[in-house]
Amino acid sequence: NAGVMQNPRHLVRRRGQEARLRCSPVKGHSHVYWYRQLPEEGLKFMVYLQKENIIDESGMPKERFSAEFPKEGPSILRIQQVVRGDSAAYFCASSQLRGLVSNEQFFGPGTRLTVL
Amino acid sequence: SQQGEEDPQALSIQEGENATMNCSYKTSINNLQWYRQNSGRGLVHLILIRSNEREKHSGRLRVTLDTSKKSSSLLITASRAADTASYFCATDGDIQGAQKLVFGQGTRLTINP
DSSP: OOOOEEEOSEEEEOTTOOEEEEEEOOTTOOEEEEEEEOTTSOEEEEEEEETTEEEEOTTSOSSSEEEEOOSSSOEEEEEOSOOGGGOEEEEEEEEOOSTTSOOOOEEOOOEEEEEO | OOOOEEEOSEEEEETTSOEEEEEEOSSOEEEEEEEEEOTTSOEEEEEEEETTOOEEEETTEEEEEETTTTEEEEEEOSOOGGGOEEEEEEEEESSTTOOOOEEOOOEEEEEEO
């Protein structure tokens, strides 16, 4: 009964490099969400995806950040040309919506990105 | 604008006491959820309360929701050292398709043995 899986758990990058964060949702879940958490703060929504579609990317920075959730394989959050301000914990969540009655999202353990 | 905001930001109590945390939000909601996060770890879902519910219980947890005041409270009774964590409320919107959760800043709860 695997939950949401994220890898890597810790990622260190130098400024200017690319960071790729992977998320495998709960089996059977077709909705994926990415959130970012800065130290001592709450989570901030970034993007909501369904298979092969970006539904809501209102929380994504306009540049350097992209996300995908292909038909096969995990969801990927990609950060190009990382800067120190990108250092944060990135959490993925998934849900299996049953109508719009509830939206319980199951969270992964997060990827902690450190930019040197 | 900040949606969920928890109060207090930090709370320190003795083991066995009750802990109450509050959350306020600004817009209409479908549901409000409470999550726990241990230091450096992921989020654990505690309880979901729908907008047409006023109170919900789960073990030692009691959640209330007052939509007229746009506020919720989380009560942990008979606290234990293992309850030490940050607690977040999260809301989702009442607009069809608005599935993103909006989190508050969290309450950092410390239970002293």
